[in-house]
Amino acid sequence: MGAVAVLAGITAFGGMLAVLAGTYGLHQARRVRATGVRVQALVKRRPGAAHEEPAPPRPLLQFVTEDDRVMEVVSPVPATRRHPLNHGDNVLVSYDPADPRNVVVHGRDRPGPERAFIAGGALVVLFSLTLLLVAVASR
Template structure:
């Protein structure tokens, strides 16, 4: 039974490592190769916890998305967006690198715990 628990623990750790690493890679890619825009922060729609970001892409399209981070409404923010998918954005100054690193670290710890349980479970 302990080997099953060890396998699930290690698998959960591996998933967390992959999620954190992918998020860090995407953020770095969008910030370095993405297009810049100034977005208007609009009020949140009823039932939503975060406001809307409205901005114009380099090709003239107006995009409106739910903000990936909480922001005070009524102002404007600078963001980077993926030109292939303008709905994929990183708000300047809100990269969430600590959260992504936390996923990687927690995942590595879970993977090590799973391996230790597998070894000690014989």
């Protein structure tokens, strides 16, 4: 019983971490989208990428902040066939004025990974509770 309880506790802790990570990611994206500064960003190739090579899945985004700093950040979303991020394109982004490296690309939100973390973490917590209940019932 003691070993099962420890295993269930460790499993539940891991599941809760996944739920918290997913929730934090969704919250940050919503916050930056709602309160961040909107600017146009230029899509650029990463340094060292040849012109004839296929575009990297996450190119650089270059923009100027309100205090005239030029920022280059890796795109938080990958390029897709439906929404390519080609060299020279302009995209609308919002950035956090306190940390301009925190960027959201408008129209290309992908909350799927965060929601998967939340759902997976919740399933792991439920599994650990079930494991604990089975262990208690079999006593």
